[in-house]
Amino acid sequence: MITITLNVNGATHKVNVRPGESLLSALRLGLGLTGAKEGCGEGDCGACTVIIDGRTVDSCIYPAGEAQGKKVRTVEGLASNGKLSPLQEAFVEHGAVQCGFCIPGMLMSATALLERNPKPSEAAIRLGLSGNLCRCTGYAKIVEAVRAAASPA
DSSP: OEEEEEETEEEEEEEOOOOOOBBIIIIIIIIIOOOOOOSSSSSOOOEEEEEEEEEETTTTSHHHHGGGGGGGOGGGGGGTTOOOOOOHHHHHHTTSSSSSSSSHHHHHHHHHHHHHHSOOHHHHHHHHHHTTOSSOOHHHHHHHHHHOOOOOH
């Protein structure tokens, strides 16, 4: 085991990890942050998506040690003072949450997209979410929620 220091959601944590351990494992087992899920374990489904220094990464294939010195954001960091982010609220209001397995990754990909492009077109939203798979929906409500968050009433 080695001890690494991670900056997650604005807080510094020391975590014991095995050499080569994934960031997903360090977040879930080392820090108890269970929002990111392991779907495929190969970086294909997006259920484990987190944001590192403004870019989305599949944490299931990202070595935990590589995150030292970087800012990691997880779905747990989207809410503030017990209040959901506008994007999270839009997901609830538009019925974009079904089983919830893929939703943390979808939220992180959508957050990164909206930070890069605050007013994306539907095509840009679909492209921004293309690395995230969902088995419960046809994506329509998810795209609708992202569009609503981008254009608050």
